[in-house]
Amino acid sequence: MSEQRSGHIREINGPILKIHLPGGRNGEQVRIGSLDIVGEIIALEGEDAVVQAYESTEGLRPGEAVEGLGHPLTVELGPGLLQGIFDGVQRPLTEIAELAGDNIPRGLRIASLDREREWSFVPTGELEVGAQIGAGAQLGTVQETETIEHRVLVPPTVSGELIDLAPSGDYTLESTIARVRDAHGEVHKLKLYHRWPVRQPRPYSRRDHGVEPLITGQRILDTFFPLLKGGKGAVPGPFGAGKTMVQQQVARWSNADIVIYVGCGERGNELVDVLESFPQLEDPHTGRGMMERTLLVANTSNMPVVAREASIYVGMTMAEYFRDQGYDVVMLADSTSRWAEALREVAGRLGHMPVEEGYPAYLGSRLSAVYERAGRVETLGNTRGSVTLIGAVSPPGGDFSEPVTSHTKEIIQTFWALSKELADARHYPSVDWVDSFSQDVDIAAGWWAKNIGGAWANRRIQALSLLARDAELSRIVNLVGPEALSSAQRWELEGASLVKEAVLQQSALDDADSYCSPQKQFQLLELVMQVFDRGSELITLGAPVQELAEHPVMARIRRAKSTWRSNETEDLGEFAREVYSELSTLRSEYASSQEAAS
Amino acid sequence: MSDVEYRRAEAAQGGLLIVRGVEDVAFGDRVRIRDHRGRERNGQVILAAEGETLIQVFEGTDDLDLDNTWVRFLDQPLSLTVSPGLLGRVFNGIGEPRDDRPPIVDGEARGINGSAINPAARNYPREFIQTGISTIDGLNSLVRGQKLPIFSASGLPHNRLAAQIVRQARLPGEASNFAIVFAAMGVSYSDARFFRESFSDSGVLGNVVMFINHADDPPVERLALPRVALTAAEYLAFDLDRHVLVVMTDMTNYAEALREVATAKGDVPARKGYPGYLYSDLAEIYERSGRIRDRHGSVTMVPVVSMPSDDITHPIPDLTGYITEGQIVLSRELHNQGVYPPVDIAPSLSRLMKDGIGKDDTRDDHPRIANQLYAMYAKAQEARNLASIIGAEELSARDQRYLEFAKDFDERFVGQGEDENRSIIETLNLAWELLSRFPREALTRVSETDLAHYHRSGDKAA
């Protein structure tokens, strides 16, 4: 890329600086002042440029030197990403802590990926020297963690004749593992890593459609509001409603290959929680350590706002990189509202006209550009991979009509709306079954029918309509009291309560129920709906609602989720049969007493 | 440079002063200003441009006369001199003594802004602090290193609650070893006196550092105060290995001062006139709490945030709730019913409770019983609503039981004496006592083992 140029600072206004730098380019990285902090050009005014700094500008003075680096913000892509924790501009936080102690210093120059470490590289067998090789082709593999094989690809910008390819052996990131001569005769030395500018989506051959649901192990998500692999989802909710928990649960339990968790403007301790707890967890799908497939981007709320804006792109670029290797990647962004606020703050300082609540007019288009990078694709290397993006949204005052929530709602396919009322009653996950939606139920239904049970789609609808009836009947009760309801209606209220407590509520902290396999999900749903149906029959036969509601078996049904784990579905099935037979006994009692009466 | 005084003030308004024609001024640096009567004021550079400098004046810009204003750039950032001698002292918002004793000189000057704690250097907070208050310990437990604000409103007893927490907080089984940093922004003289007397009565004055800005002190100084106070707290925690409890009151006054200055600067407002960066600004303060790996001390924060017009969705409590690790919410309704402390448990939350309680920390049943109490209280509130529509007599027997439970819960579990210091075991036993009025089948959030151990069927069950 182009050579470095120098200039000087003209003005410092918090994280925004005005510099004199002839020939500066929008997006170009700059090094600033004696503190050597890093920033990015965001606007040009003649020979001056406006720069947003990724680090605190305290102590800088007008007149200090500035250096234009000639390239935009890039990330390093190669082995060593997984299990790492990086800041919003991909600086490695663990290494920084080792180097600099408890607090993050400014002006540190440190590579994102370890340059010393050797990786055992195995070249792709069928590649022949002299053959033509395309962008995205797989040069070989490196076992990055015990579970994840890192596929070393020809970078998207390179193709041509393979001149040579390194034999199996241990290599550091900087070693040349292949050389490719392009159509212009230029020779590219390929290493185990390459760089990519974060604001530029990585190319792929073509977009594909989603074909199967992401299994998160959370009943309200998988069974009621499914999200596809490669889909776009949002989790809006007021503070304390459970956004972070939902995201962490998805990070823990989903059947993705790679998980990228971006803490964008949120709490430091939440990332520590992931860092400390994941290594102790086992992936229910592979039985391997949970951290081996995970990487974290941490730009906490107290870290510079501008790097927060960058962090989403940094996370997304890494996600695309693993997608290009043929993996299903899930990226969690907590919270996209903080990202939007960073955008707003910079826009405000640049004097852009605010349109709604101080946000600039381009908020909607920036948001959709980020979400558009999610999707399932056919990669340049002709495999399939996907990026699923799930963004938390933090609406001020919990008001979903605010700009970030309302724009997001138009972009995504799956909307997990969290409710303060549910959270206040400790109904977790507090996903509201009225406001939430999924546009991909049909595709998910195909998967459930094929893999778990044909009745899934029907049972799901029945449960949702029972919940809708519950809302309706509760309104009546609140107007005129419970006496106005018929027995059948009061049984509907009981049924809905069973759906809520035995199916929807799922504590992340319950060891037995934190993850719920699709099989167990379906069993619980089936159990509750069967009980409701059979109960309805009993009611018509004259059984009192109260007797049914207070039947000891109801408490056991409510506890079933915590009594049997996902690998104990046989016992759960046994329990269900017990329940049914008990209800059958009741039924014959009522049926015979009714006969006797008539 | 710091010896040179410039008489180049060009404009002064709303706590901001513009100086032209001075070169080489660093962003964030400290400034000393002398006015026409020879009085000194303190300031900080908040915009540094070629030839133009914008200064935020902590004592405000009232009564400045541009021709007779002399400005000196001190060539250093705003800082606090730290030493063990901080304990027992009283300072103003920028760290100058206000106890008629000499300033601290024999220590190290530390910049008040600190730099962000590296998340990779943090330890997850998980040590249960017993405050002796049932609604906190039992349902919204505080742990060392947490930031747990009290959301309150005018006329509610947040100060008494904060003082009670300070008096009673300790790790179960340990003598109190907290050092206290008290940060008061825009408080009345009587509130400041209340705290001082409370510290003095419980004999902890020698373990307290106070930073006080009264209601009639300059608002701009409130912007520096929490940062100065936290510089002291971090020093005590991470240099001197103390467990530090930081009480900040009232963060709403802080946020209002921020709005005042932001408006004067012409910053684009987001909601209700507060600047868009209020969230980040508050986060810079609150995220200074925590536990750090390989350090023995900790910084725990209990800030008081008043909710303007009792509105929890007002930007100040709202943004605070998005940053802090939970909130203890006080209710006017309970207060009017004479319940002390009037903690409304429904919107209250402790996010760090989950790792600080249970078998090894408090008692095995703790997480589940807390959950069960919440579930029952939520149902009881529904029954209360229903009773207010159709009358309590019309309720079913089941709903009647909920009503009785709610009444008992408010009076006996929420309500307690200002000097009543309940152990966590007492709190949990009380919870079981209240829940035992329900049959076992109704308690599905606790385990069957819990029921076998603690449910008092027979003696209370209806």
Ligand SMILES: Nc1ncnc2c1ncn2[C@@H]1O[C@H](COP(=O)(O)OP(=O)(O)O)[C@@H](O)[C@H]1O
């Ligand atoms: N699925 C869940 N299971 C158990 N507890 C939960 C669950 N979701 C949320 N919580 C509780 O709610 C608290 C707040 O959740 P969190 O995800 O941090 O909220 P948000 O990110 O929306 O502010 C958590 O600390 C936890 O106590």
Ligand SMILES: [Mg+2]
């Ligand atoms: Mg959160």
